[in-house]
Amino acid sequence: MSSPLARLIDRIRRPTRRRKAKAVRNIVEVAARVGYGARGFVYLSAGLIILLSTAGLVDNAVGTRGALAWLGLQPLGRAWLLLLGLGLAAFVAWRLMQAVLDADNQGRSWQAVNTRVSQGFSGLGYAFLAVSAFGLLIHTPPDPATAEAREGLAQAERVLSMPFGNWLLVGVGLCIAGIGVGNIVRAWREDFTEYLSCSVDLCRRVAPLARVGYMARGLAWLPLAVLVVAAGLHSEATDVTSFGGALDAVDRQVAGPWLLGAGALGFIAFGLFSFIEARFRRIRPPRELVPG
Numbered sequence: 001m002s003s004p005l006a007r008l009i010d011r012i013r014r015p016t017r018r019r020k021a022k023a024v025r026n027i028v029e030v031a032a033r034v035g036y037g038a039r040g041f042v043y044l045s046a047g048l049i050i051l052l053s054t055a056g057l058v059d060n061a062v063g064t065r066g067a068l069a070w071l072g073l074q075p076l077g078r079a080w081l082l083l084l085g086l087g088l089a090a091f092v093a094w095r096l097m098q099a100v101l102d103a104d105n106q107g108r109s110w111q112a113v114n115t116r117v118s119q120g121f122s123g124l125g126y127a128f129l130a131v132s133a134f135g136l137l138i139h140t141p142p143d144p145a146t147a148e149a150r151e152g153l154a155q156a157e158r159v160l161s162m163p164f165g166n167w168l169l170v171g172v173g174l175c176i177a178g179i180g181v182g183n184i185v186r187a188w189r190e191d192f193t194e195y196l197s198c199s200v201d202l203c204r205r206v207a208p209l210a211r212v213g214y215m216a217r218g219l220a221w222l223p224l225a226v227l228v229v230a231a232g233l234h235s236e237a238t239d240v241t242s243f244g245g246a247l248d249a250v251d252r253q254v255a256g257p258w259l260l261g262a263g264a265l266g267f268i269a270f271g272l273f274s275f276i277e278a279r280f281r282r283i284r285p286p287r288e289l290v291p292g
Helices: 004-054 064-072 077-100 110-138 144-160 165-189 200-234 243-251 256-280
Strands: none
Touching: 004 064, 004 077, 004 256, 064 077, 064 110, 077 110, 144 165, 144 200, 165 200, 200 256
C-alpha cells in the first residue's frame, strides 16, 4: 500500500505526464500527416509529368526521383525540394514507428509481421527518396530523365563488375518484379479504409483511389524489372535504364500512350489517396514513446 506522500507525489506528477503524452501524440501525428502529404505531392507530380509526356508536352516520363528533379527546375524549386525532403523524412520516421514499434498495433501474427516488414522496406525506399531531395538541393541536373538513366546504367555496371554480377543483377530485377507484384496483390486484397477515420460513405468513395493507385504502381515497376533481368542474363549494362526510361519504352509500343496514360492516372489516384490519408488516417503513437 502506497504511503500518503507517494500518492501526493503521483498526483503532482500526473498532469505533467499527461502534458508530455499529449505533446508526443501531437508531434507524431503532425509528422505522419505531413509525411503522407509529401508522398501524395510526389506521386501527383510524377503522374502529371507522365501524363504530359504522353501528350508530347514534356520530353520524357519520369519516376518519383525524376519528379523531384523536375520540381527542382521550376520557380521556387529549392523551396519545393527542401519542403518535400523534410516531409519525406517525417514519413520515414512514421514508417519506422509502424515497422519497429508497431504503431498500428498489428501484433505478431504472420500477416502482421509481413505488413510491418513491408512498412520497413517502404520506409527505406522513402529514405532514399528524401536523401535524393536533399541532394538535388546541391545539384539539380538540367535534364532529369537523362541523369536518371545514366545513374541506372552506372549502378548496373557496378553490379556486373562484381563476382557473379550478372546473377546479382537478375536478382535485383526479380526483387523489383516482387515489389510490383506485391503492389498489385495489395490492390486487390487490402481494405484501405481500415485505418481511416471518416464516414462510411466517404470511405467507400475514396477506396477505389487506393486500389487504382496501388495497381498502377505495381504495373509500372514491371517493365523496369524485365529490363534489369534481361541485362543480367545478357551481361549487358546498357539494357538497364531508369524507371522513367522503362515507362518511355512502354510509350513506344503500339498501345503504349494509352497504357502510359492509364498509369499516369493511377499515380495521380495514389497521390490523391495519400492526401486522404494525410487528413483522415488514424495516427497512434507507439506505446514506447508515450510517457507513462
